Amino acid sequence: MSCARLLAAVLVILATPAFGALSGERLYTQHCGACHGSHGEGGVGVPLALPDFLAVVDDEFLFKTIRHGRPGRVMPAFKNLSSAQVKAIVAHIRGFAPQVKAPVFDRIGKVHGDAKRGEALYALHCAACHGKSGEGGHGTGVTFSRPRDFPIMPPALNNPGFLAAASDQMIRATLIKGRQGTPMVSFLKQGLSEREIDDVVAYVRSFAHRPQPPSMPDEAMILEAESSYSLEETVENVKRAALGKNFRIIREQRLENGLYPEGEEDGRQVIVYFCNFRFIDQALRLDPRVGLFMPCRVTVVQQGDKVKVMSINPKHLSRLFNNAELDAACEEMQKVYLGILEEATL
Numbered sequence: 001m002s003c004a005r006l007l008a009a010v011l012v013i014l015a016t017p018a019f020g021a022l023s024g025e026r027l028y029t030q031h032c033g034a035c036h037g038s039h040g041e042g043g044v045g046v047p048l049a050l051p052d053f054l055a056v057v058d059d060e061f062l063f064k065t066i067r068h069g070r071p072g073r074v075m076p077a078f079k080n081l082s083s084a085q086v087k088a089i090v091a092h093i094r095g096f097a098p099q100v101k102a103p104v105f106d107r108i109g110k111v112h113g114d115a116k117r118g119e120a121l122y123a124l125h126c127a128a129c130h131g132k133s134g135e136g137g138h139g140t141g142v143t144f145s146r147p148r149d150f151p152i153m154p155p156a157l158n159n160p161g162f163l164a165a166a167s168d169q170m171i172r173a174t175l176i177k178g179r180q181g182t183p184m185v186s187f188l189k190q191g192l193s194e195r196e197i198d199d200v201v202a203y204v205r206s207f208a209h210r211p212q213p214p215s216m217p218d219e220a221m222i223l224e225a226e227s228s229y230s231l232e233e234t235v236e237n238v239k240r241a242a243l244g245k246n247f248r249i250i251r252e253q254r255l256e257n258g259l260y261p262e263g264e265e266d267g268r269q270v271i272v273y274f275c276n277f278r279f280i281d282q283a284l285r286l287d288p289r290v291g292l293f294m295p296c297r298v299t300v301v302q303q304g305d306k307v308k309v310m311s312i313n314p315k316h317l318s319r320l321f322n323n324a325e326l327d328a329a330c331e332e333m334q335k336v337y338l339g340i341l342e343e344a345t346l
Contacts, residue, residue, distance in 0.1 A: 126157075225310075226345065235270050
């Protein structure tokens with residue numbers, strides 16, 4: 001087969017629906033599955049396979065949610081994905097409930113409601129789950145980090161990402177239909193009229209006009225200090241400093257442990273692992289992904305005649321997690337790390 005014919009064959013394969021579906025599946029697995037479940041069943045993120053969810057959210061809502069995320073919540077923004085890749089993920093999510101067609105909303109017709117009337121209705125019917133000011137539930141979708149009487153975490157309705165993605169018609173359809181498998185019950189079944197539902201929609205939309213808290217400024221990825229002690233003395237200093245801050249030493253090992261045969265690792269690179277179980281428990285309840293960076297660790301490296309002490313910056317991680325509830329915990333942990341680095345190098 002000539003190069004031209006081979007190229008043509010590849011292009012045909014890439015254009016087929018089957019390849020598109022596989023591409024969407026691959027992209028979903030790579031970017032979404034860890035939080036939302038391999039089949040959309042939920043986990044750290046909300047379940048996406050609920051038929052009642054897919055019956056009221058259109059493709060534009062899913063597209064904008066993936067693109068812009070939920071600032072300050074667990075859902076990150078996937079700005080690095082192309083529009084074609086995002087659309088492939090949306091198509092794959094639709095496949096979780098193939099019997100449910102994507103809704104088509106009338107973008108011309110507007111929902112006419114009274115936000116003032118809606119405020120009282122929201123306080124009566126919505127605030128208990130979604131928060132007095134639409135701030136949503138606390139924690140993530142897994143039972144370890146949320147109240148066990150909530151199958152999922154109620155989303156933040158005042159979130160700029162949600163308000164940018166959700167049309168008034170979509171919010172209205174959700175209130176009318178409810179969402180089976182969650183505490184969200186049809187407002188019609190609760191006795192509200194369609195006019196009152198429109199009032200609630202207007203009040204939720206009013207959240208968009210309220211000032212948003214400033215985002216945490218970007219921070220350096222690594223905290224670093226230079227030690228005037230030898231490598232061995234600095235390692236012992238790190239251990240003493242960690243113990244002095246109520247941490248338990250887990251182990252000490254060479255940085256290259258497991259990468260090279262035993263005895264061939266670079267002895268000038270040492271990691272000290274330590275742990276405070278109370279703090280870990282609190283952090284995991286805010287966001288189980290914190291476990292990826294546990295236990296705590298400080299690395300001591302000798303470079304020529306200099307000894308450096310380094311750790312990851314928790315406040316930098318806070319931005320990566322996109323979870324505002326972690327900000328205070330990450331700031332506290334940064335102070336701990338800086339204290340250990342200072343004590344170990346004085």
